[in-house]
Amino acid sequence: MIVRLAWRSLWRYRRRTSITVSAIAVGTALAVFFVTMADGMYKKLIDEAVRMGAGYVTVEHPDYSRDLSIGLVVTGISSVIDEARRIPGVTGIKVLIQGQAVISTAGGSAGVGIFGIDPETERTVSPLADRIVDGRYLEGADERGVIVGASLAERLKLRPGKKLVLTTNDANGELVNEMLRVTGIFRMGMEEADGFLVQVPLDTARRIFGIGPDAATRVGLVLASPRDQSRVLEDLRRRLAGTEAAVLPWQAVMPDLAGFMAVDKGFNYVFQMIIMVIIGFTILNTILMSVLERTREFATLMAIGTSPLRLRLQVAVESLFLGATGTVLGLLLGGALSWYFQVHGIDFSGIYSDDTTIVGYAIDPLIKNHVTAGAFLLVGAFVLALTLVIGLYPSWRAARISLPDVLRSR
Amino acid sequence: MNDMVKLEKVVKVYGHGATEVQALRGVDLALEAGEFTVVMGPSGSGKTTLLNIIGSLDRPTRGRVLIDGEDTTRLSASSLSRLRLTRIGFVFQAYNLIPVLTAYENAEYVLMLQGRRPDERREKIMGLLRTVGLEGMENRFPRELSGGQQQRVAIARAIASEPELVLADEPTANLDSGTAASLLDLMAQLNEEKGATFLFSTHDPQVMRRARRTIVLHDGEIAADRHGPAGDE
Incomplete structure (x- = not known):
């Protein structure tokens, strides 16, 4: 009633x-x-941001976020990748080598951030591969290939086919120079990427920085759904317990965002x-x-x-x-x-x-x-x-x- | 016989200071179970206030009110609700039907609150509505009924649960004499067969003639209290 x-x-x-x-x-x-x-x-x-960067869940050296040194790498990444592949919801695994360098051309020089990436993986997970405005994206065979952002290319008068010299310190602190050839120019629409970022194939980055085949700066996990993040994070932490690797959410890797x-x-x-x-x-x-x-x-x-x-x-x-x-x-x-x-x-x-x-x-x-x-x-x-x-x-x-x-x- | 209702020096004051009005001035009254009593008196003499206080709709300023020996002035609001639900039936001069319930549902409401079975409720209410002349109008809402028909529903609601005490404030004021007579017959029957106590406030000679006790109120005091209908005066 x-x-x-x-x-x-x-x-x-x-x-x-x-x-x-x-x-x-x-x-x-x-x-x-x-x-x-x-x-x-x-x-x-x-x-x-996470697809272009280091994934929803990132594995890195415990001190890397504080120091960002090229010497702070995760070792034994093949076992990290094996463990990550077993976790449901993980759709892509990115291996990254990240460092700082100076690139020089006839048009001038500029400080840049280098991303050593696997082109095949990057094509499937990162939006950057789709934002090539001139030339083409990297391929595995591009031993000396590099792609640069549109602003940087404009500043240094670069275009596909042009050469540049990259100067940096390797993992042992030794000064190294590497001549690279531009394969493509990208435009992401953000100055932090277009004016600062360059990508090279993973093996090229290993050679430049002197990092072994089973090591990397970061291993990033791309997920089917962001909702899986906590579960995947906890699962991977359990799997990697006892190793010298920090498993972090993207929020810790990109705190500003x-x-x-x-x-x-x-x-x-x-x-x-x-x-x-x-x-x-x-x-x-x-x-x-x-x-x-x-x-x-x-x-x-x-x-x-x-x-x-x-x-x-x-x-x-x-x-x-x-x-x-x-x-x-x-x-x-x-x-x-x-x-x-x-x-x-x-x-x-x-x-x-x-x-x-x-x-x-x-x-x-x-x-x-x-x-x-x-x-x-x-x-x-x-x-x-x-x-x-x-x-x-x-x-x-x-x-x-x-x-x-x-x-x-x- | 036992006192169904007992009032001891009941005073009711409305307002404060200059606007203070004494509606009841130390009323002592006892109603035995099964009485059929009329309260009469001029407007403002305190009839409605007396019924409200007996029915526990209002609390006295001073004095005690006992229903079947229980002092209602000491009861909580929810205990008073329970008392009204189980022992008292009300017929208001202004009908006071629930506008969103049909005639049947209005009459059924108290039985439903009492937890009676649906089939028992249906049998009881259909019989009552037939008795008060509302057969076929069960599904009408109050706005679809005349004043007299609404009062008949109100009376059906008041007596449906066969309460021990029925308080009726001018129950026949809006009824034609034929309907009023049939309803009074019904209430008299309930009084005789079930021993229910009835207390009417009225100006209607037809009601006064049926009373077995007449109480006259004047300025909040009992001016006369005699057995027998008012017509014997």
Whole structure:
């Protein structure tokens, strides 16, 4: 009977209930849309950054993050790779040799970051291989091949086929020079890559830095889904326990990007909270109005034996119905919107240019939402909980009425 | 016989200071189980306040109210709800039906709160609605019923659980004489067969004639209390 009374009481005032349900639905839909849009942006940003860098999970020397020295390498990487391959969800394994160098051409010289990579693996996991704007990407046979960023190429007047001299210190601290030939020029849209990064084949990097075949600066694991990160991380840590290798999440390897994500998510949550507060006041207003207008009804129910607790429960159930109806409609609406923009994306090129970056990482102006069950659960549970909490005050008010005063009035 | 209701020096004051009104001024009253009593008096004499206090809808400013020996002034709100649910039936002058429930559901509500079985509830309520002349109108909402029909539903609701005490505030005020007579017959039958105690507040001579005891209130005090209908005065 409580359910029947609550449901019918809500729909007795159709217009007011409809407006409130619509407000909850629109607020919920907006929240779902913005959460999935932010998730989509973060996902793409993180995915490109980790694929270009050292994966979602990285194995490196325990001191490497502090020192970034070419001498701090992980040894026995073949067994690391074997262990990593056994973990479900790992779709790619990158072996990286990273160092610093100076490159010189007839046009000048510049300090660069060198990435020694396996071209075949890189083609399958990294976005960089698809961003060649002149020439071609590296191949395994390119013993002296190098690709450079567009800004760097412009500064040093480089183009495919041109030679450059790379000077650096090897793992033993000896000065080494290596002549390389440009095979291609890439443009990632971020100065940190386009003006600083060069890639060479892994074996070339080993030769330059004097690093053995079973060692590397980093081994990066690319995953089928970012959600697998914690599980893979823990699994690999267990498997590599006792070896001199640190197993780190991408957040530890790229703390600037992780920090930005945390701050941006915080702002995003504040924005969501503002929407929720507006929804909350709408719900409070509706339920409170409904309670204040129905004092005679509540007084009658109490006069004929309804306990205060039962009456409060009835008003709480009304709040629940209001919230649940609005939330379900909002999730459907927000889900449909998010799904549409997950497929088609939203083009923000009119707002920001192609080379806009976030803490050095390029963002694609075409942002696609990323729909997950987690976003729906988070928003749905929050709106429903908010509705129930807000419904507490009106339900408390409902049972605090003067029966004789109300029943006497006509 | 046992006192079903007993009031000891009950005072009820509304307002404060200059706006203070004494609705009841030290009322002593005892109603035995099975009485069929009418309270009469001019407007503002305290009839409704007296019924509200006996029915535990209101608390006295001073004095004690005992229902079957239990002091209701000491009970919590939830205990009073329980008391009203199990022992008291109310008929209000303004009907006070629940607008979102049908005639049947309004009458059924108390039985449902009491935890009666659905088949028992259905049999009881359908019979009562037939008795009060509302057969075929079970599924109508209060807004679809006339004032008299609403009052009949209210009376059906009040007596459906066969309470020991029925308090009726001007129950026939909005009824035609024929309907009023049939409802009074029904209440008299419940009084005689089940021994339920009835206390009416009324101006209706038809109700007064049926009373076996008449209490006259004046300015919050009992001005007269005699056995027999008001017409014997």
